[in-house]
Amino acid sequence: MQKYSVFNLIKNAFSGHQNWEVAWKDPTPKKSYDVIIIGGGGHGLATAYYLAKEHNITNVAIIEKGWIGGGNVGRNTTIIRSNFMHDANGRFNEFSMDLWRNMSQELNFNVMFSPRGIINLAHSDAQMNAYARRGNSMRLNGIDAVLLNREEIKKIIPMADFSDDVRFPIFGGLMQPSAGTARHDAVAWGYARQADSMGVDIIQNCEVLGFDVVGGKIKGIRTSRGDIKAKKIGLCVAGSTSILAEKLNMTLPIETHLLQACVSEPVKPLLDHVVTFGAGHFYCSQSDKGEMVMGGDLDGYNSYAQRGNLPTLQHVLTEGIAMFPFLSKLKMLRTWGGIMDMSMDGSPIIDKTHIEGLYLNCGWCYGGFKSTPASGWTFAHTIAQDKVHKLNADYNLNRFSKGYLLDEKGLGTKTWIS
């Protein structure tokens, strides 16, 4: 594989950048593989990469219906954080943070990881108490957390609305200084390029039509480009999980919902952190191009549309303007939507299934991007060793029937409200 470096950049400049190697090939599917990963998003590509790198399993195919990185890894608001209260979530996402910190070097691809810090604003005494508790839980798990009062917040984000006569005054907030953002497309491309170089077949424009299951064991898949056999198959398809589960006669504790995001026109640098509104659901950061990147609530009813509806966007931006009044002056540049695999307790599922050789990775709700490296790492381990790693042991499928929920926010089964 051709290394991306300043020397190669200069060398290729002499030939007008016409002779760069392709970043990944476009192979024809083979008749059989050791492992097939369904879904060429961030999690699927990361899984294939770690299967090859950590477990030396390279006879692997990624099967993608559309094009790699065209789903949620290219549709999110790029926020990376590990500010969780529950031990299982904290441990898992802090492991993810460790992988993020070294990702650009490891993948030889600049993912522009920017640990700029995230601030969750609090708008009441009760919320400050809740954040103090969450911050303490984080610190017990070795995650950085700082509780800030109103004056400290004002120094960091003076453009927020600090007037006294507002409906949701800012009391303070909880900050995780090591949280941040990354260039989401580069994450997909970086993993794809490295996986390809180690022998993984990335097969795009290939839809999975069905599964071959014989005597409780997975044997292969039927696709729009022919039948492919495999010893092991991993499902990594986010919002499309229920569609494939139906083909396997499985019903899962997830529902697919639509989440929108949007960016404003670019403006000069003014926001150095990721900031979230605490009295509703709104989050905001500024991209390197200067756009304000914003998101918030789900559209609120089951949806596979990958395209949003205006009432929710209006509601979310109303919250944004309550927090940052200057946003009302900005024009909107783009809005888009992605479909989320909302689990019934808000936490993901990375587990084996009742079908031998079939593995499940889903339930990421709207927080899957930050977990991409840890999800790929633990899913690769689960597939390669045929057993869960201690990091994803609590993300099992049977926790619902057993009552061991990981309800980080305690929101219950109305997934569209969370």
Next chain:
Amino acid sequence: MLYIKCPYCGTRAQTEFAYGGDATVKRPELNKEITDKEWDEFVYLRKSLRGKHLEFWHHISGCRQWFKVQRDTTTHEIFKTLKPHEEL
């Protein structure tokens, strides 16, 4: 904006309504021995269909009645609305 026909009030904008989820899920019968599996299916497991989906909506900023809507989860076309006791 979705326009939803409340069976009691007529067609109104989506912003008057709250969503209530899958309407085909059946609560286990009262006063009977219920297995963990039955509870699991009722509380947590959802088909999450792509295509025609029967779901509850609540006219929360109107007559406050619950009712059923049959809607396509990809196009959001609404085919039919029913009172809660009515079947398709």
